[in-house]
Amino acid sequence: MGEKREFLKAxxxxxxxxxxxxxxxxxxxAVIYRIRYSNTPERTRVVLDCTxxxxxxxxxxxxxxxxxxxxxxxxxxxxKLVRRIKSPLVSEVKVIPINHRRTKVKVVFKESHRFKxxxxxxxxxxxxxxVIDVFPEFVPISCEVRKAPTRVVVIDPGHxxxxxxxxxxxxSRHPRIREKDITLSIALKVxxxxxxxxxxxxxxxxxxxxxxPLLKRAEIAAKACADAFVSIHADSMPNYPDWSGVTVFKAxxxxxxxxxxxxxxxxxxVKLCSDVMCWSISPLLINMATTVTFAESSRLAQAIVESLxxxxxDELINGxxxxxxxxxVLKTPGRPAVLIECGFLTNPIDRRRLxxxxxxxxxxxxxxxxxxxxxxxxxxxxxxx
Numbered sequence: 001m002g003e004k005r006e007f008l009k010a011x012x013x014x015x016x017x018x019x020x021x022x023x024x025x026x027x028x029x030a031v032i033y034r035i036r037y038s039n040t041p042e043r044t045r046v047v048l049d050c051t052x053x054x055x056x057x058x059x060x061x062x063x064x065x066x067x068x069x070x071x072x073x074x075x076x077x078x079x080k081l082v083r084r085i086k087s088p089l090v091s092e093v094k095v096i097p098i099n100h101r102r103t104k105v106k107v108v109f110k111e112s113h114r115f116k117x118x119x120x121x122x123x124x125x126x127x128x129x130x131v132i133d134v135f136p137e138f139v140p141i142s143c144e145v146r147k148a149p150t151r152v153v154v155i156d157p158g159h160x161x162x163x164x165x166x167x168x169x170x171x172s173r174h175p176r177i178r179e180k181d182i183t184l185s186i187a188l189k190v191x192x193x194x195x196x197x198x199x200x201x202x203x204x205x206x207x208x209x210x211x212x213p214l215l216k217r218a219e220i221a222a223k224a225c226a227d228a229f230v231s232i233h234a235d236s237m238p239n240y241p242d243w244s245g246v247t248v249f250k251a252x253x254x255x256x257x258x259x260x261x262x263x264x265x266x267x268x269x270v271k272l273c274s275d276v277m278c279w280s281i282s283p284l285l286i287n288m289a290t291t292v293t294f295a296e297s298s299r300l301a302q303a304i305v306e307s308l309x310x311x312x313x314d315e316l317i318n319g320x321x322x323x324x325x326x327x328x329v330l331k332t333p334g335r336p337a338v339l340i341e342c343g344f345l346t347n348p349i350d351r352r353r354l355x356x357x358x359x360x361x362x363x364x365x366x367x368x369x370x371x372x373x374x375x376x377x378x379x380x381x382x383x384x385x
Contacts, residue, residue, distance in 0.1 A: 028052040029076065029100070030050050030051060030053065030074060030075040030076070031050065031051040031077060031078060032048050032075060032077045032081070032095050032105075033049055033077070033078045035047070035048060035049075035083040035095060036049065037083070037085050037093070039086075039088075043089075043135045044085070044089040044090050044133075045132070045133050046085070046090065046132040046134070047130070048095065048105065049127045049128075050075065050127055050128045050129065051128075052128060053119070054074065054075050055074070055119075056117075056119055059072050059117060059119075061117055063115070066109040066110070067106060067107070067108055068106075068109065069105070069106055069107075071102070071104055072103045072105060072130070073101065073102055074102075075101070076097055076099070076101065076102075077095045077096070077103045078097075079097065080096055081093075081094065081095035082095075087110075087134075088110065089110060089111075089135075090107060091108045092108040093108070105130075107132055109134065114134070114135040114215065115133060115134045116133045117130070117131070117133075118133075119131065150199055151200050151227045151375040151378065151379075152200075152201045152203060152224050152226045152227050153200060153201070153202055153226060153228045153229075153230065153371055154203045154205065154220060154224055154226040154228070154229045155191055155203070155204050155205070155232070156187070156221075156230065157187035157188075157205065158179065158180070158231055158232055158234075159179055159180035160183075160184065160206050160209055160210050160212060161180075161209060161212075162211050164180050165179025165180050165233065166178075166234060166345045167179065170236070170238055177354075179233065179236070179345065181209075182342070182355070182360070183234060183342075184206070184208070184209065185360055186342060186360050186363055186364050186367075188204075188207075189361055189363075189365075189368075190230070190367050190368045192364075193365060193368035193369075194371065194372065200372065201224075203220065203221075203224045203226065217231075221335050221337070222335065227336070227375055228300055228335075228336050228337070228374060228375065229337035229338075230338055230340065230367065231337070231338070231339040231340070232340050232367070233340065233341050234343055235343065235345070235346075237346050238346050240346070241346050241347055241348075242347065243346070243347060244343065244344050244349060245315075245316045245318045245344075245350070246316055246317050246318060246342055246343060246363065247318040247319070247321055247340070247341045248301045248304050248319070248339075248340050248341075249338060249339040250298055250300075250321075250322065250337070250338050251294065251337070297336045297337055297338060299336070299377070300370075300374045301320045301338045304340065304370030304374070305320055305370070307366045307367070307370035307373060308366035310366065311362045311365050311366035312362050342354065
């Protein structure tokens with residue numbers, strides 16, 4: 001009789017286990033039990049220590065105003081946790097338990113910033129961690145006063161990596177022509193010509209087929225204390241196949257007006273370099289900086305257009321136009337910047353030209369000599385000794 005009872009218990013147990021989710025067997029329930037943080041010049045990192053792993057798909061984030069909310073499912077909290085943060089980016093973090101399977105996390109930013117949420121597996125005695133990295137829109141930059149007439153230009157080949165830019169044929173999974181390849185090829189040729197001048201330092205946002213976010217490109221220009229920023233692209237207008245030629249864009253006055261409105265946010269983290277000194281930008285100075293940047297961007301655009309006309313058929317140069325889209329790299333205060341569309345992939349004549357080595361060389365020569373002319377004009381300003 002006892003043997004039969006044990007057999008029935010084993011049978012019922014096996015039936016129960018068969019209907020129970022296997023992933024739940026032996027899994028320890030995740031509980032958030034501590035808030036930690038650290039600061040570097042590039043970011044503030046908030047760390048939530050957990051008793052077990054939390055899947056990324058169970059963490060939903062929502063950003064509103066200056067508050068980042070995380071809704072964490074399948075995780076509880078030991079109690080309500082509050083941590084004041086000594087950081088230029090974050091002021092406070094709260095962990096708010098809803099029930100044993102759901103927790104909300106409130107991260108209060110001091111201003112609107114970029115952020116990244118991810119998990120770190122337990123290792124070397126450390127628990128599983130939910131990590132929130134908060135980045136400033138502009139990284140603090142310390143620029144040394146230039147004591148020699150060396151000029152810095154940042155060349156930015158548009159797109160790259162997972163972002164091919166314009167392609168031909170349009171919407172093709174395996175396009176024959178990709179904007180990212182053309183822009184890199186022309187940009188490297190511009191670099192080749194500029195490097196012949198010992199007084200010009202060339203910084204590239206990318207040297208190969210990799211993806212670089214727009215804010216990172218602007219950050220590269222800021223860290224280099226660039227005297228000029230030149231972004232190279234190739235256009236695409238499927239609805240206007242007759243459009244062709246080279247166009248040099250600068251930021252429109254409206255974009256600079258928007259930049260002035262965000263002066264208080266930007267002012268805490270940007271420094272403006274000149275030939276005499278580097279200032280921490282006050283809101284008043286950033287308004288002045290945007291005005292100066294707009295004027296200098298116009299001068300840079302004019303120098304490049306005039307040079308392109310000397311190297312490429314005059315009729316192919318469309319001249320200078322205002323960019324009305326919110327392009328980050330064109331409106332960073334203190335960085336004269338232009339964006340060059342070298343032609344239209346949707347125009348059959350332009351398309352044939354853009355893939356030719358000789359045409360890319362002529363475009364590159366025109367851009368390089370225009371940059372050189374602009375940088376030379378800056379040398380009329382007195383240097384600090």
